[in-house]
Amino acid sequence: xxxxxxxxxxxxxxxxxxxxxxxxxxxxxxxxxxxxxxxxxxxxxxxxxxxxxxxxxxxxxxxxxxxxxxxxxxxxxxxxxxxxxxxxxxxxxxxxxxxxxxxxxxxxxxxxxxxxxxxxxxxxxxxxxxxxxxxxxxxxxxxxxxxxxxxxxxxxxxxxxxxxxxxxxxxxxxxxxxxxxxxxxxxxxxxxxxxxxxxxxxxxxxxxxxxxxxxxxxxxxxxxxxxxxxxxxxxxxxxxxxxxxxxxxxxxxxxxxxxxxxxxxxxxxxxxxxxxxxxxxxxxxxxxxxxxxxxxxxxxxxxxxxxxxxxxxxxxxxxxxxxxxxxxxxxxxxxxxxxxxxxxxxxxxxxxxxxxxxxxxxxxxxxxxxxxxxxxxxxxxxxxxxxxxxxxxxxxxxxxxxx
Amino acid sequence: xxxxxxxxxxxxxxxxxxxxxxxxxxxxxxxxxxxxxxxxxxxxxxxxxxxxxxxxxxxxxxxxxxxxxxxxxxxxxxxxxxxxxxxxxxxxxxxxxxxxxxxxxxxxxxxxxxxxxxxxxxxxxxxxxxxxxxxxxxxxxxxxxxxxxxxxxxxxxxxxxxxxxxxxxxxxxxxxxxxxxxxxxxxxxxxxxxxxxxxxxxxxxxxxxxxxxxxxxxxxxxxxxxxxxxxxxxxxxxxxxxxxxxxxxxxxxxxxxxxxxxxxxxxxxxxxxxxxxxxxxxxxxxxxxxxxxxxxxxxxxxxxxxxxxxxxxxxxxxxxxxxxxxxxxxxxxxxxxxxxxxxxxxxxxxxxxxxxxxxxxxxxxxxxxxxxxxxxxxxxxxxxxxxxxxxxxxxxxxxxxxx
DNA sequence: ATGTATATGTACATTTTTGGACATATATTG
DNA sequence: CAATATATGTCCAAAAATGTACATATACAT
Numbered sequence: 001x002x003x004x005x006x007x008x009x010x011x012x013x014x015x016x017x018x019x020x021x022x023x024x025x026x027x028x029x030x031x032x033x034x035x036x037x038x039x040x041x042x043x044x045x046x047x048x049x050x051x052x053x054x055x056x057x058x059x060x061x062x063x064x065x066x067x068x069x070x071x072x073x074x075x076x077x078x079x080x081x082x083x084x085x086x087x088x089x090x091x092x093x094x095x096x097x098x099x100x101x102x103x104x105x106x107x108x109x110x111x112x113x114x115x116x117x118x119x120x121x122x123x124x125x126x127x128x129x130x131x132x133x134x135x136x137x138x139x140x141x142x143x144x145x146x147x148x149x150x151x152x153x154x155x156x157x158x159x160x161x162x163x164x165x166x167x168x169x170x171x172x173x174x175x176x177x178x179x180x181x182x183x184x185x186x187x188x189x190x191x192x193x194x195x196x197x198x199x200x201x202x203x204x205x206x207x208x209x210x211x212x213x214x215x216x217x218x219x220x221x222x223x224x225x226x227x228x229x230x231x232x233x234x235x236x237x238x239x240x241x242x243x244x245x246x247x248x249x250x251x252x253x254x255x256x257x258x259x260x261x262x263x264x265x266x267x268x269x270x271x272x273x274x275x276x277x278x279x280x281x282x283x284x285x286x287x288x289x290x291x292x293x294x295x296x297x298x299x300x301x302x303x304x305x306x307x308x309x310x311x312x313x314x315x316x317x318x319x320x321x322x323x324x325x326x327x328x329x330x331x332x333x334x335x336x337x338x339x340x341x342x343x344x345x346x347x348x349x350x351x352x353x354x355x356x357x358x359x360x361x362x363x364x365x366x367x368x369x370x371x372x373x374x375x376x377x378x379x380x381x382x383x384x385x386x387x388x389x390x391x392x393x394x395x396x397x398x399x400x401x402x403x
Numbered sequence: 404x405x406x407x408x409x410x411x412x413x414x415x416x417x418x419x420x421x422x423x424x425x426x427x428x429x430x431x432x433x434x435x436x437x438x439x440x441x442x443x444x445x446x447x448x449x450x451x452x453x454x455x456x457x458x459x460x461x462x463x464x465x466x467x468x469x470x471x472x473x474x475x476x477x478x479x480x481x482x483x484x485x486x487x488x489x490x491x492x493x494x495x496x497x498x499x500x501x502x503x504x505x506x507x508x509x510x511x512x513x514x515x516x517x518x519x520x521x522x523x524x525x526x527x528x529x530x531x532x533x534x535x536x537x538x539x540x541x542x543x544x545x546x547x548x549x550x551x552x553x554x555x556x557x558x559x560x561x562x563x564x565x566x567x568x569x570x571x572x573x574x575x576x577x578x579x580x581x582x583x584x585x586x587x588x589x590x591x592x593x594x595x596x597x598x599x600x601x602x603x604x605x606x607x608x609x610x611x612x613x614x615x616x617x618x619x620x621x622x623x624x625x626x627x628x629x630x631x632x633x634x635x636x637x638x639x640x641x642x643x644x645x646x647x648x649x650x651x652x653x654x655x656x657x658x659x660x661x662x663x664x665x666x667x668x669x670x671x672x673x674x675x676x677x678x679x680x681x682x683x684x685x686x687x688x689x690x691x692x693x694x695x696x697x698x699x700x701x702x703x704x705x706x707x708x709x710x711x712x713x714x715x716x717x718x719x720x721x722x723x724x725x726x727x728x729x730x731x732x733x734x735x736x737x738x739x740x741x742x743x744x745x746x747x748x749x750x751x752x753x754x755x756x757x758x759x760x761x762x763x764x765x766x767x768x769x770x771x772x773x774x775x776x777x778x779x780x781x782x783x784x785x786x787x788x789x790x791x792x793x794x795x796x797x798x799x800x801x802x803x804x805x806x
Numbered sequence: 807a808t809g810t811a812t813a814t815g816t817a818c819a820t821t822t823t824t825g826g827a828c829a830t831a832t833a834t835t836g
Numbered sequence: 837c838a839a840t841a842t843a844t845g846t847c848c849a850a851a852a853a854t855g856t857a858c859a860t861a862t863a864c865a866t
Contacts, residue, residue, distance in 0.1 A: 015852090030813090031813075031814065032812090032813070032814090040853080040854090041853065041854045041855070042814085042815090042854090042855090043815090043816080043817095043853075043854070043855085044852085044853055044854075046814075046815065046816085047853095050815095064862095064863095066863080066864090067811085067812050067813070067862095067863075068810095068811060068812060068863075068864065069810080069811040069812025069813060069861095069862070069863055069864080070811085070812050070813040070814075070860095070861055070862040070863060071812085071813075071862070071863065072812085072813065072814095073813080073814085154758060163758060164756065164757070164758035165757075210638075211637050211638045223724075225724075225725075227630050227631070227635055228630070228631075228633070228635065230631070232630055232631065232725075233726075234614050234725055234726025234727065234759075235613075235614045235726050235727060235728035235762060235763075236726055236758055236759065236761070236762065237726070238726040238756070238758050238759050239614075239724065239725050239726040240724065241723050241724075241726070241756065241758075241759065242723060242724060244723065244755075244756055245719075245720055245723045245724075245754075246719075246754050247651070248650070248651070248652070249651070257756065259754075314720075316648075316649075317648055317717075317720045317724070318724055320644050320645060320647065320648045321626075321628075321642065321643065321644075321645060321648075321720070321721055321724055321725070322628075322635075322637055322642050322724070323636075323637025323638050323639055323640070323641040323642040323644070324637060324638060325638035351648075351649050351662075353567065353641070353644065353647055353660065354567070355557060355566055355567035355639055355641050355644075356637075356639065356641050356644065358639070359638060359639065360638075418822095433843090434843075434844065435842090435843070435844090443823080443824090444823060444824045444825070445824090445825090445844080445845090446823075446824070446825085446845090446846080446847095447822085447823060447824075449844075449845065449846085450823095453845095467832095467833090469833075469834090470832095470833075470834095470841080470842050470843070471833075471834065471835095471840090471841055471842060472831095472832070472833055472834075472840080472841040472842025472843060473830095473831055473832040473833055473841085473842055473843040473844075474832070474833060474842085474843075475842085475843065475844095476843080476844085807866100808865100808866085809864105809865085809866085810863100810864085810865080810866100811862100811863085811864085811865100812861100812862090812863085812864105813860100813861075813862080813863100814859100814860080814861075814862105815858105815859080815860075815861095816857100816858085816859080816860105817856100817857090817858090817859105818855105818856090818857095819854105819855095819856090820853105820854080820855080820856100821852105821853085821854070821855095822851100822852080822853070822854080823850105823851080823852070823853080824849105824850080824851070824852080825848100825849095825850085825851095826847105826848090826849095826850105827846105827847090827848090828845105828846085828847085829844100829845080829846085829847105830843100830844080830845075830846105831842100831843075831844075831845095832841100832842090832843080832844105833840100833841085833842080833843095834839100834840080834841080834842100835838100835839080835840080835841095836837100836838090836839085836840100
């Protein structure tokens with residue numbers, strides 16, 4: 001009898017997948033909205049929702065919506081229904097975290113990273129660290145929902161690996177997803193850090209904007225594209241790679257990529273530091289550049305503004321091509337205040353047609369260290385709860401939780 | 404009793420919407436595929452499909468797929484289940500057609516167009532001409548499914564109107580969709596011609612390519628973007644407007660838009676004609692330019708190749724930003740043979756990172772006069788049969804057809 | 807406090823959908 | 837030609853979803 005009960009509930013959970021997907025994707029956050037969005041009858045919605053509430057996957061939040069009558073109870077995924085393991089691989093350090101499904105960071109740590117170690121050894125160290133982090137949360141959040149890695153390089157998202165020659169020698173074409181997949185019974189995601197920061201900005205600050213660009217101006221220059229409300233990756237996952245667009249000029253500087261006159265070689269943090277050093281100022285990194293700007297050094301301010309103009313030049317191309325309604329500028333250089341931004345705005349308004357700039361907003365991102373990490377969590381959650389994959393999630397949930 | 408039968412069939416038709424959508428969108432073209440795609444039981448699929456077959460909306464095509472057993476009968480929308488009225492407004496002429504749902508052209512005509520007439524008078528003349536065309540097909544294709552207009556200007560698709568100052572003085576912000584909507588009981592669509600040509604290329608020649616660009620090189624220069632398998636329009640419908648991206652150079656020519664050094668002012672048909680005329684050759688239009696190239700005039704060949712390089716320069720920006728897997732080049736200048744194409748390829752391969760160009764194809768479109776018209780039809784059909792709108796289509800179908 | 811509006815739960819008869827089981831159609835293979 | 841594989845139709849009992857009616861919860865307005 002107990003078994004048949006278990007089976008029954010399992011079956012019901014499987015049926016509740018559509019409801020779960022709607023709630024998780026924020027497509028519907030109340031019973032009434034579920035009714036409208038699902039097209040199912042009230043009875044069915046109630047039943048399936050009750051299954052989800054009973055299973056602890058969904059909860060009624062404290063928030064209610066005024067309605068002129070009994071207030072609407074707002075529904076949401078229960079943050080503690082599971083946990084995620086995410087890691088942001090930088091050029092010198094790896095930042096790791098265990099997160100709930102909100103997603104909030106529950107536990108985090110940082111370990112050193114050396115490219116020389118190679119992918120397998122590095123991934124092994126990440127797994128070891130993940131084990132420690134998981135130990136903190138496994139009791140309270142029982143269920144590993146997904147694993148997600150942020151990479152400082154181009155990533156072919158579909159194939160789950162780093163592509164193209166990049167700062168990570170030896171990682172090119174290493175099948176990260178398969179390697180990690182052998183050790184976890186949860187889906188693995190690998191994505192480029194700029195795309196993840198873009199997802200964070202979109203999901204966190206501008207969820208209702210469908211077409212936007214995030215520009216990361218740090219050591220290098222990169223961007224991420226939200227098109228029709230979703231991250232746009234292109235054929236190889238290389239979309240948004242604006243750092244190596246070239247401009248002709250007599251003094252075109254040599255870029256790290258071997259070409260002349262790339263945006264990055266003109267406006268990247270390393271390029272500004274190079275130019276400052278030439279002028280006798282102490283600067284090696286993007287952080288140094290910002291420090292000099294904060295110290296009101298006129299050379300640094302001038303170069304940051306000029307970098308903004310260069311970025312504005314590509315940004316104006318992006319605006320002409322994509323016609324976004326918002327450009328968010330983040331990365332270390334964006335912490336240098338409005339000098340960068342005003343340079344960007346200047347060029348965009350100068351070079352784009354009024355049609356494209358009429359409703360265009362250009363603004364700085366709020367400084368946020370963990371944005372790639374949180375973006376990596378959103379990536380997992382969006383995929384796992386997507387219409388096509390909720391069923392799979394529910395199957396794993398049912399299999400793993402204690403009966 | 405007869406009435407209750409009618410109601411019954413009507414109700415069944417409404418239920419068949421999902422099946423219809425799957426067939427119309429080519430997401431499933433056989434009973435087995437419908438089973439898999441819909442998730443419904445075989446019995447239900449059979450029943451609903453029979454309703455659609457009975458109503459004459461869907462048919463078994465003559466084509467079968469080999470299966471190692473009884474061959475799969477391929478299903479498709481019945482072309483004669485309805486008709487479309489489409490018009491392609493050019494700068495001097497309007498090309499109109501009545502089309503079936505394949506979509507094929509059933510009847511067509513061309514009328515003169517003068518901008519001075521203004522939108523209301525022009526639309527009235529289009530409607531008159533549509534009436535004549537509809538007379539030819541109403542008997543055999545009873546049901547007006549949709550009306551679609553191709554415009555030679557930027558269009559805000561969502562708002563259904565021409566936007567921005569353009570060659571169509573007086574049309575800016577005129578609410579075309581509402582105006583026509585008062586006269587037809589069918590949905591009205593208005594879209595930019597380059598986007599429609601892009602849709603045609605995608606749907607007709609490259610349906611399985613998800614990320615591609617169509618560049619129209621004619622009098623002006625424009626482009627359309629397919630991102631994730633769908634046309635991408637941006638916030639105001641101005642995405643793909645590459646003709647007015649500027650390049651700095653000492654000799655930057657003045658553009659029609661008032662800026663200096665736009666792509667169009669360097670490589671558009673009018674710009675090449677201008678340069679040829681300066682060299683003493685007889686040329687006013689893009690067609691003249693191509694004629695001179697076909698006559699092997701070295702000046703014309705040189706300028707066409709240089710135009711290709713200029714277009715290649717923007718194309719390389721587009722590739723860096725969007726990472727498409729295909730660029731198709733069409734428009735009048737594309738009929739000048741490979742000179743334009745080789746210029747484009749040269750610059751793209753020179754300026755883009757290998758990651759983005761590795762799997763990139765760049766090719767000429769097949770010359771096709773009606774591509775905007777057919778694209779306009781695809782636009783209607785894709786929307787009308789989309790998951791969210793099939794139900795509405797079925798309701799109109801049921802209401803209009805004779806009982 | 808009372809009335810009204812909206813949100814939400816539940817029992818039950820009715821209608822739909824599903825899962826098999828069984829039957830037939832039409833290829834390919836030997 | 838027989839054997840086999842896949843495609844497809846249909847009957848029927850079982851399961852699921854729906855519509856309806858009735859009941860309760862909680863806010864706002866008077």
